[in-house]
Structure formats: C-alpha cells, structure tokens
Amino acid sequence: MDLNNLKSNPIVVVGGGFGGLATVQALLNKSNGTSVILIDEGHRFLFKPLLYELLSSELQLWEVAPLYSDLASELGFIFLQECVVEIDEIEQKLITSSELEITYSQLVISTGVTTDYSFIENLQDYACGFSNLNDCRKIKKLITKINNYSELTNPIVIAGAGPTGVELACKISDLIKNRVEIYLFDKGDKILPNCKSFNREKAIDAIGKRNIRVFLDYYMKSVDRTFLELSRNDNEINHFIKINYSTLLWTAGLKPSKSKFVHNFLNENQKIKVNEFMQMDEYQNIFFVGDITFSENAPFPSSAQVAMQQGSLVAQNITSLREGNELKPFQFEDSGEMLSLGIGNASITGYGITLAGPIAFEIRRLAYLMRMPGFFLSFKSSGSWLFSKKIINRLFSQSP
Ligand SMILES: Cc1cc2nc3c(=O)[nH]c(=O)nc-3n(C[C@H](O)[C@H](O)[C@H](O)COP(=O)(O)OP(=O)(O)OC[C@H]3O[C@@H](n4cnc5c(N)ncnc54)[C@H](O)[C@@H]3O)c2cc1C
Numbered sequence: 223m224d225l226n227n228l229k230s231n232p233i234v235v236v237g238g239g240f241g242g243l244a245t246v247q248a249l250l251n252k253s254n255g256t257s258v259i260l261i262d263e264g265h266r267f268l269f270k271p272l273l274y275e276l277l278s279s280e281l282q283l284w285e286v287a288p289l290y291s292d293l294a295s296e297l298g299f300i301f302l303q304e305c306v307v308e309i310d311e312i313e314q315k316l317i318t319s320s321e322l323e324i325t326y327s328q329l330v331i332s333t334g335v336t337t338d339y340s341f342i343e344n345l346q347d348y349a350c351g352f353s354n355l356n357d358c359r360k361i362k363k364l365i366t367k368i369n370n371y372s373e374l375t376n377p378i379v380i381a382g383a384g385p386t387g388v389e390l391a392c393k394i395s396d397l398i399k400n401r402v403e404i405y406l407f408d409k410g411d412k413i414l415p416n417c418k419s420f421n422r423e424k425a426i427d428a429i430g431k432r433n434i435r436v437f438l439d440y441y442m443k444s445v446d447r448t449f450l451e452l453s454r455n456d457n458e459i460n461h462f463i464k465i466n467y468s469t470l471l472w473t474a475g476l477k478p479s480k481s482k483f484v485h486n487f488l489n490e491n492q493k494i495k496v497n498e499f500m501q502m503d504e505y506q507n508i509f510f511v512g513d514i515t516f517s518e519n520a521p522f523p524s525s526a527q528v529a530m531q532q533g534s535l536v537a538q539n540i541t542s543l544r545e546g547n548e549l550k551p552f553q554f555e556d557s558g559e560m561l562s563l564g565i566g567n568a569s570i571t572g573y574g575i576t577l578a579g580p581i582a583f584e585i586r587r588l589a590y591l592m593r594m595p596g597f598f599l600s601f602k603s604s605g606s607w608l609f610s611k612k613i614i615n616r617l618f619s620q621s622p
Contacts (some may be wrong), residue, residue: 231256231327234316235541236306237479238262238290239270240526241332241512252541259324261316263305263480265290268355271526271590274393274562277358277365280336281587287355288594306333306483311505329542331494331513332529333484338477341442348445349381349472352390361394364469368398372385375468376400377435379450381442382474383408384457385417385565390471392428392564399431399460400433405465407437407452408474414561416523421561424569424578432564438462445470476524478514500536507543509536522554531555560586 233249235242238260249258258570266287275281294301304318309329316324337351346419351357370377380387383406391406406413406429413436429436440452443462450470454461477492478484485513487494487502493516496502500509506541512529522528532552539549558572568583570576577585 231544232259232325233257233328233330234259234261234324234326235262235330235332236316237332237334238264238267238301239332239334239512239529241334241529241533242330243267243293244530245330245332245509245511245537246533247297248534248537249540250298252537253503256544258299259302259304259319259326260290260294260299261302261304261324262290266355267293267301269590269594270353270558271562272587273358274353276355277362277585278393278397278565280565283355284614285591301393304338305480307480308483309486309508311508313391314507327507328537328543329508330511330533330540331484331487331508332533333479333514335476335513335524336479337472338475339472340477341475342445342583345445345472346611348447348450349470351472352386352463353476361390361471365397367393368402377403377405378469378471379405379407379465380466380471380473381407382472383410383436383438384473385414386473387471388425388429389562391434392425392432392567393562395432395434396565400467402433402468402503404434405437405467406434407440407442409439409441409455411438413438417561418571420571420576420578421559425561425563428563428567428569442474466612476513484514499539499549500532500552506563509540511536517552520551520553522552525595528554560589562586 233256233467235245235258242260246258246260266289268287272281272286276283276286290301290303304320304322306316307319308317314326337353338350339346350360352361380391387406391404395404414425437452439455441455443451443453448466450465450467450564452463452465478488479491481488484494489495494502494510494514496510496515498520500511500515502508502510511532513524531554535550535552542549558570561569563569566580566583568586569578570582570585573589
C-alpha cells in the first residue's frame, strides 16, 4: 500500500488503546472521506480493565482483546502494525521501526504508559507488572503452578495498593483459593487513596475476607532472587521487614511506553503537558490523548474514561481545525468508578448507582463490554456472553 497516495491529508493516530481508538471512532463518525490511519505496534486492542477477568478465565482473549484487523474492517479505518520511532514535525511525517515513512496532516499521539521498573536496582529481573497480555500470561502460569503444587510456597508480594494492586490481590487470592499468603504494600497510608469512599470500604472488606496482609507506609528498599526488604517511611522507627518471597508483582509505578519516540514532548515528570485543546502550544496539528498527558489548569485522572472522552474531543477539534472553526476545551465528566474485587464480585460508585457484590460484577462487565470498540462486531461474530441466558438469569434472579 502506498500510504502517501491515500485520499488527501490523512489523519494519523499512533497508539490503538482507549484514547487512540476513541479518537478513530469519533473521526469516522464525522467522516467526510478523509483517510484515518491507526498505527499500533501490537495486533490486538487490549481492554485493560478486563485483564483481571482474562486472568481468571471469566472472559476469553477474543472478548478482552479483539484483533485490530477485525476492528478496522468493521469500523472502516486503515490499520498498520508498526512501532513508531520518530516524528518529523517540520515535514509532518512519522518514521517506523521498519523504516516506513507516513505523512500526516493531523497527528494524534496516544501511546499510553507501561510498568516502570526503574525505582530499584535489578527490579525488572525479579518483578512482573500487570499492564499487558504478556504479564497476564506469566501470572496465569504462576497460578496454575501454585494450584498444581502440593506444598505451600512463600508469600506473593504485590507492590502498590492502588486499583491495580488491590484488584489483582483479590483476584489472585480467589484463584489460588487462599492457599498462599499475599502481602500488599504501599508507601502511602491508605489503600486506594484516590477512589470513592464506598468502593474503598468494599475493597477493605474484600481484602479482609481473603488471605491478604496489607502493609501501609512501607516502601521497598531492595530485592534479590529470594528476599526483598521493606522499610517504614518514618525512618525514626527504623523498621525493616525482610521477606522470603515467591513472586513479586509490581503495580507501583508507570512510565510512558516507548519513551524515546515521545521524548521531545515529555516534561520532567515524564508526562506531556497539554493545553485545554489537548495540544502543546508549539505544535498546532499534533494532539495528545490519554495516560501520557496532564494538564496543570484542569487536572484529570489517568483512566480509560478520561482517554475516551479526550479522544472524542480531539476528533471534534481536528474537524474544527480542518474547517477553520474554533477548538473546544477538554472538560472531564466523571461518570463513576468500578472495581473488580475477586471472582464474581465488584463494587460500583457512579453511573447512577452505588452497589457491590455479584450484581455489581455483572453490571461492570456489561458496562465495559458496551464500551468495547466494535462491540457489535463481537456480538455478531460470537453470539456474545452479554446476552447469554446464564447472565440474564444471574442479573435478574439475585437480590442485591
Ligand atoms: C490492569 C489495569 C486495569 C485498569 N482498570 C481500569 C478501570 O477499571 N477503569 C479505568 O478507567 N481505567 C483503568 N485502567 C487504566 C486504563 O486502561 C488506561 O487509563 C487507558 O488504557 C489509557 O489509554 P491510552 O490510550 O492512554 O493508552 P493504552 O490504552 O495503554 O494504549 C496505548 C497503545 O499505544 C501503543 N503504542 C505505544 N507506543 C507505541 C509506538 N511507539 N508505536 C505504535 N504503538 C505504540 C500500545 O501498543 C498500546 O496499544 C486500567 C489499567 C490497567 C493496566
């Protein structure tokens, strides 16, 4: 395919996560015949909030991670599986690792974040994150090993008591049937500091019912193959714990994916500072979306919800830019928060409800699936679990 001979002025979106795909979908809805090209280094979109259900086999790979090629033919965009390594802002072109050059008229960058192992020496050698399909496969293997092994092993240690650490701890605990103790530690003084209080209370209950020990105000000092050392934040007490661990799962820090490519745009906190229109002031036809962005004037959290809202706004702003109209500022509308709290259990605050338990679990799954790009594709191709008899029965036959 000669990309430079596409219909005039292609819009190129780099990164097919929540932000990138939401931008593409919204651009296609406004389509006036312009080519929309999505570039991602992977071949599957990953619906990260459902990674826990993939781990537990409550959902299957095709449900959580549809192929971009299927989404592209269903929705009508051009997909390229390439890793972008360079941007030439003057010539308005991108260069990929296979030395392909792609010219853009407007560019959207939504390349997201990944686990940051740089906090402690050798951390990457001993820890596993939970942000992609590879991490999920590794943890799944570990669970199978624990369940097939008759002797009990040393504790699993999870770093970070934010949503990922807490949700992962509950799910793993259920999957290994509480056979191995899980230590969940955080340098802060409470779990889920940025979550809604109802969800935090339900998470504390869920943790209390499982073989999970929480260490707050602790940070990790060192790690080797067998031991890791936690230390209290208040050095006055000089409190250390040495743990003979079996597995270390790291959910305590993120950094931009492939930071070399976005290096020129990053500030000292490894984020891209955007203006209210999701641009950097100096590049009018480049827009930034999702977890790599931050705003000083109107801060927003890093979440799928934010990335999707930004994607829609950016699509609108690109259309306005091309038609010579005024751009609109981004305003985050918080529609709520959902937590997965073990097998068949979740907590929801928002979306007009406050609910925890099995019904919340089903609602969470339904709500997420309905946001899946190409939702109708998965529905058509499989008869989807969404309308399965089992789920309808569960939804309507249980009391809250
Ligand atoms: C386990 C887990 C659970 C989560 N649960 C929730 C939740 O319940 N609710 C919620 O709101 N948020 C949740 N999040 C956060 C949410 O997934 C992110 O905020 C969201 O994915 C950010 O979207 P994004 O577009 O910025 O990046 P991503 O979705 O991470 O997408 C980035 C894409 O860019 C591609 N890419 C990167 N570099 C390049 C390159 N150089 N060239 C080409 N392609 C590239 C990657 O392959 C990837 O597909 C969760 C995250 C995780 C890890």
